[in-house]
Amino acid sequence: MSYRSELYKKALEELEDRRSKAVLEQAENRSLAFSKIPELEALSREISSVGTKLYRIYESRENVAQRVEELSRENMKQNERFERLLTENGFAPDFLELKYFCPKCRDTGFVNGEQCECLKALVKKEASLRLNFTSPVTLSDFDSFRLSYYDEKPDPKTGVSPLSRMKAIFEYCRDWANYFSRSSKSILMQGKTGLGKTHLSLAIARCVIEQGYDVVYGSVFNLMSRIEQEHFGKKENEDSYEHLLNCDLLILDDLGTEFSSGFTKKAIYSIINTRLLAQLPTIISTNLSMEEMLETYSDRVVSRLLNGYDRLVFLGRDIRFEKRKKQ
Ligand SMILES: [Zn+2]
Structure with a gap:
């Protein structure tokens, strides 16, 4: 299944x-x-036998x-009596009606053959849950990204201030996410561990996802093992791989940590x-x-990354270390 x-x-x-x-709530x-108003039961039977x-x-x-x-007059009277009995005994007039979570589609997920908003929202929620489940940290957002962890002083080797570099990268990522479309430019995030690459890609x-797009997020290590298993296991089930090729946005975390084999090299190039x-x-x-x-990687992989991707080079010291220091 895809x-x-x-x-x-x-x-x-x-x-x-x-x-x-x-349905259960209605029965209760x-x-x-x-049990509180015995007359109601007989009345209810009368009303529903009108057909x-x-x-x-x-x-x-x-x-x-x-x-x-x-018959119609009688039915109206019975309905009025029914409602009166309920309200006189402290119940709401609609107490015995079926109360759908979404009255628009009556919890079927469809209105006139179109997907209801409630179904779309559930699909999004499920996608986020899975993303959360497979990612190493809880789903981050832009608000929790702290620029104060980065040094203002220029790095002696590059002459660039990590703070100003990271401020530019942060703004680039936030705009990129806010104005996302299926034809947005691809991004290569480069830099040492603990500089916020995962945080920003999860925030994106x-x-x-909140805009309703289909996003796949995963470490290259996990995604590669998954498709390798599918490939060498059941041949007919190569859906994960197909999905990596077709989803609206694919986020591959930690390129270079996968087991390098002929298969993974080919798969990475092909993706x-x-x-x-x-x-x-x-x-x-x-x-x-x-x-x-x-x-x-082969030259053709690297040249595609250099030519087809916007390259963001993260600077600074390991944030996880800086965070611990400040605690
Ligand atoms: Zn609905």
């Missing part, structure tokens, strides 16, 4: 759950009200118009190349320097 259909399956299960809850309310009565009138073909009129993921040709945005983060990338 990633997307897994999400929909989950969302539809949740809707099914909501419907069952509504009925038994409560009927059968109508059918009999039409079938007999005698005095149809007049008898339908009488969250923002883009990068296919998505570039389709002009679909990808974010890749890596601790490797350009020289290390050239040692690890």
Whole structure:
């Protein structure tokens, strides 16, 4: 099953759950009200037998118009009495009605053949949950990114102030996420461990998911093992790989940590190349320097990253260390 259909399956299960809850709640309310007001039960049976009565009138073909009129009047009175009995006994007039979580689609997820907002929201929630589950940290956002961890003093080697570099990178990422589209430019995040690459890519993921896009986030290590297993296991199940090629935004964390094999090398090249040709945005983060990338990957991989991606080089000292110092 593809990633997307897994999400929909989950969302539809949740809707099914909501419907069952509504039905169960109605049954409980009925038994409560009927035990308190015995007359209600008989009245309720009378009211719901109106369809059968109508059918009999039409079938007999005698005095149809007049008898339908009488039945309708009687039904109205019964309904009024029903509501009055409820309110006189301290219940809301709609106490016994089915209360759907989403009255618009009656918890079916569809209105006139179109997806209801509640179904879309559930799919998004499920996608975020999975993202959270597979990512190493809880889903970050831009608000929790602290520029104060970065030095203002220029780095002696590069002459660049980590703070001003990171401020520019932060703003670039925030704008990129806010104005995301399926044709946004791809990003290569480079820099040592603990400089905020994962934080910013997760913040982007969250923002883009909230706009309703289909985002896949994962470490290259995990994603590669998954598709390798699928590839060498059941041949017919290569959906994860397909999804990496087609999703609106793919975020590959920690390029260079995967087990290097002929298979992973081919897969990484193919993912990068296919998505570039389709002009679909990808974010890749890596601790490797350009020289290390050239040692690890073929020239064609590195040249695609250099030519097709905006390159952000993170500067500073390990934030996780700085955070601990300030605690
Ligand atoms: Zn709905």
